[in-house]
Each structure stands twice: as C-alpha cells, then as structure tokens.
Amino acid sequence: MSKKRYEVEENEVSVVPFDTNWFVLFTEEARSLRNAINDIVHSIEHFGSTSVEGLDAKPIVDILVGTQSDVSLTEAHIEALAELDYEFLGEDGRRLGRFFFRKRGGNNFNVSFVPFDGDLWRDNIVLRDYLRAHPDEVRRYAAIKKAAAHTSPNSLLGYQNYKRSFVEEMKERARAWSGTI
Template sequence: MSEKRNKVEETEVRVVPYESNWSVLFAEEAQDIKDAISDIVISIEHFGSTSVQGLDAKPIVDILVGTQPGILPTVAHIEALAKLNYEFLGEDGRRPGRYFFRKRELNQFNISIVPFDGDLWRDNLLFRDYLRTHPDEAKRYAGIKKEAAQTASNSLLEYQNLKRSFVDMIKERARAWQNNTGQ
C-alpha cells in the first residue's frame, strides 16, 4: 500500500481552466460506478473543484460514493471497479473511513467511498456548495491552487499541504454560511 501511496504523492500536478464537459463525464462515469457496485451505493455526487462551474482544477473528476455506515468495499467491489480500470489505493490515512480509487486514462477520475451523510460526506458537499454559491471565494481558491501547482508541480502531497490553510478557512466559512442560511 505504501508503494501505491508514494506513487500517488509523487504525481505531476497541473491546474487547468474549467472544462464544461466535466459534469457530463461525471454523469456517465457515475452511472457505470452505480451499475458496478449498486449493492452498496446510496448516493453518488460530483465533488471537488471540477464540480464548481468556472473553477480552475486538476483535470481529474472527483466522485463521492455514499454507502451505509460500516459498509466497506469488499474484494468483489474492488474487482468490479477494477473492470472499469480503477486502481484501489486503500483507506486514506489522513481521512479514516474514506476508501480511494483512481482511474488514469484519457479522462481521469477519483472515487472516494465514504459513509453516506457522515462527516466526510457532508463536509465535501458543503465545501462544494459554498464555492458554487460564492464565486469570489472560488476565484481566490483558483489562485491558491495555481500557485501551489507551480510550487509543487511534482508532489501531490506538497500541493495539498500548500492549499491546506486556505481550504480550512473556507470550510469554516462554509459552516458559518450553512448555520446562517440553513443549507
């Protein structure tokens, strides 16, 4: 697993202008994922920067799969996703309860399998929804992402670390927004 993790962490990082086809790619891929592992899927959402219209992003569509709490991907689920060319990278060490898969082809995807309506589910969708409704914050985030990608062009881990304080600040603002608006 650590060999896979190192391979992920030492990946070229590039941020590109928003592409309108990301939502179409999500919809098509989400259906394939649902068909492959329908017995554990409660809901599938497009999240991450590619889900925010106009936001520059790494050209990798992030897919959030919500399952019943306590349901983990089995060997059968891993094999079903492997048939769709997904590589299983295991449980995220920084975010326990998140199981990570990636597909690296012409169109690239990440799948995060998490408990539906748990903290990881809610936090990721709140972050997305906040950026969708606050274009000035999304624009600032794009600038942070571009700067981080230039500084850490060959290290995903360093790229993530360079964005972390801004992301944490946005999460706090999103929670306050949610509390004030009842979102």
C-alpha cells in the first residue's frame, strides 16, 4: 500500500443547515462500502457533524470504518474504493493510523479507516453520541462552526484551527460523560 500522507488542503468552506437526507446518504454509502471491502470491515458508523440531528455542517457525510485489526488496506481495497469513485488521500498527517478517502460529486463523502475500538474510533463515536445527547452543545458547536466558516471561508485549515480548542474541550466533556477518561 502507498505510504502517502494526507495533509489538509485549502478549499472553500461552507456550513449549511442540517439535512435529514444525510442519514439516508450514509446508509446507502455504507452498504456500498461494505460490499466493496467487507473482508476488513468490523463496523461502519456515521460520525461527524452530519450525524448529529440539528447540527449545521459542511455538506460532506463523514463515514468511520472500523477495521478488523490495525488498518490493513491493500492495493486491492484502494482499487475497489476507486471503483466507487473514492480518491485515496493516504494516512492522516495529524492522526497517525487514520487512512482517508474522499468522494466528490453530487453527494460528498469522507471515509476514515481506523482500527475498530482504538482511540480514534472511540473518540469519534463518543463525541457523536455526546452531541446527540446534549442539544445545548449542538447549539454552541453550530455557532462556533458558523464563526469559523465566516472567519476562514476559503481555508479548511483556518476553519479547523478556529474551532480546534472548542472541539478539544468538547471531547474532554464527552469522555467524562461517557466514563472513558
């Protein structure tokens, strides 16, 4: 497999109101992913802002694929995903052990491959579940996201940096809520 590293690219950033269709898109895409690469899939979850009802988000459905063990993507897996129009971007340069794919077009998807039940898996699922259970945090996070997009409308890195401290604090609250600290 390619040792390519993914770094955040500069792109236009837009945050839009929550769309219930994101749940439908996730379900359909998860089925396609499972069919293409079932041999390494332990679990597939909808995560990120599009997975939290009422949360404004970038219109990109985030999908978390928990692999059977350490991420063992082969060239055959990368090719199978390419047949579904996914571009392999490599290992995340900021979160080692996370391999990243994206699909752009009529519907946009980001797919992250991480070891099932590892730290990256648990943190993402706990944060999603925490937000689903705390509408006050959803409102606060939506305001931060809108301000980040307004401040950095042409920089994904600027958008992420603007909201980073809030997200890290929210992760700590989510871990405490779930008892994973």
